[in-house]
């Protein structure tokens with residue numbers, strides 16, 4: 419049971435992460451753009467390639483541990499011992515006694531987390547996976563105050579993920595938090611609540627795709643994301659698990675590899691994350707629906723593992739799709755893998771499944787948020803790979819229905835996001851009405867290869883980088899505070915260089 423304690427006036431007397439200060443500032447196109455001192459760059463020592471990540475054997479996964487800086491010995495021991503248990507036992511999960519014993523022997527109170535999620539104007543949810551049943555206490559204070567609120571979780575079950583709701587906070591406010599067991603601080607971080615949807619303000623959200631395990635261990639990339647202070651981040655697929663088919667034990671092993679990464683821990687502890695999957699964190703390359711040789715039990719197991727290891731808002735349907743309102747933005751993340759109907763490829767409803775498609779249509783009609791970000795694991799437009807494994811060869815009818823709905827109902831503020839085709843790209847999607855949609859893809863977070871950055875026909879392409887040219891992420895800064903509402907898109911590389919910047923006045927997003 420989670421119990422909330424009233425504000426206390428005690429000094430917290432602890433130091434929180436100070437990740438958010440910058441070392442060097444230069445004026446660019448925009449005064450808030452930061453250029454990082456290149457001396458802060460950390461060199462890669464063990465480069466893991468994409469084909470290696472797909473294999474993910476012991477040697478390759480171990481190489482990722484030290485790809486930039488060596489891991490502390492106790493964390494390494496724990497990972498190797500737990501990975502061995504997962505590898506040997508197809509049904510192993512985090513409650514396995516050998517895994518719990520290893521965590522305790524290596525002095526690890528947490529086997530995963532804190533992972534922030536479900537941010538709203540009054541709080542968020544903290545996900546974590548403890549190794550013991552010791553009670554957890556989370557103290558939360560405003561960053562400019564020593565008063566704190568306390569939230570308790572008594573006797574958590576070891577190895578089972580916990581979700582602790584932090585409620586009763588103020589909108590548009592910076593907070594620090596620290597997690598204790600028996601008065602010992604075991605983790606901490608900071609976050610900022612969004613402005614109320616009605617309230618005028620600035621809200622920054624980051625997004626990207628295709629970590630492919632590799633990028634989760636990149637301190638340059640993750641430090642840069644943290645320094646730019648986004649209030650939330652969307653991960654559009656191929657995140658942590660790579661090509662594990664229906665081997666749920668190895669899905670768990672890959673989540674463990676994520677959760678012991680130091681850069682990942684800092685990202686997850688300081689920025690609320692929202693995620694959807696693409697093919698590689700579902701079954702395997704280009705796999706969708708129920709792939710040949712697998713069954714609905716396999717699919718359900720993968721959905722369950724997904725749910726256990728992320729901290730997304732609750733799903734409303736049978737897939738992993740969801741919507742949530744964060745400040746001025748309604749985030750709609752689609753499940754563009756597990757609801758596909760393979761035997762009906764090309765027919766209406768085959769890509770999202772009828773249930774999800776109808777849900778999306780309803781969400782769009784009902785949304786009151788000024789902005790809507792709609793993510794698809796694969797591309798909305800067909801410019802790069804001619805619809806390969808995406809809307810263009812699966813369901814152009816439903817795509818057209820969605821586009822038409824937005825135009826006919828004059829639904830404002832919609833921006834499309836996508837991943838899958840490794841690279842960072844921006845497009846417009848022209849309509850016969852003269853209106854244009856915008857689609858942005860920001861990758862790859864893992865620096866992995868893919869198709870050419872620019873399409874053969876560049877008429878509707880705003881920019882393009884291939885997957886290995888840059889390691890970059892996307893960023894939206896929504897401004898509802900200025901006289902005229904607008905959003906600025908930026909593409910930022912792992913060292914903080916702003917590669918692309920596009921200011922979109924709100925009128926451009928109104929059909």
Ligand SMILES: [Fe+2]
Pocket residue numbers: 628630656698838840
């Ligand atoms: Fe990918």
